[in-house]
Amino acid sequence: MKAAIVQIGNSRGIRIPKAILEQCHMEKDVELIVEADSIIIKPGRQEPRKDWGKHFKRMNETGDDSLIIPDRIDLAAKGWEW
Numbered sequence: 001m002k003a004a005i006v007q008i009g010n011s012r013g014i015r016i017p018k019a020i021l022e023q024c025h026m027e028k029d030v031e032l033i034v035e036a037d038s039i040i041i042k043p044g045r046q047e048p049r050k051d052w053g054k055h056f057k058r059m060n061e062t063g064d065d066s067l068i069i070p071d072r073i074d075l076a077a078k079g080w081e082w
Contacts, residue, residue, distance in 0.1 A: 016041075 003014040029044025054081075059065040
């Protein structure tokens with residue numbers, strides 16, 4: 001597919017058809033990578049921790065929510081650093 005480079009203010013851009021954006025799961029942000037003489041456009045990062053609540057609930061339901069590190073720290077212990 002060919003696309004024209006168009007003037008957008010002091011910059012330039014291309015129009016990407018909606019169907020292509022949907023196929024590539026590009027919704028809001030994208031990542032631009034320059035390799036040699038090419039521009040690679042990748043979907044932007046998803047919202048960090050977006051579904052944590054759902055996953056924590058599922059971990060609790062399956063009994064996979066035990067502590068890995070004790071939640072009590074003896075601050076007076078020797079050799080302990082923040």
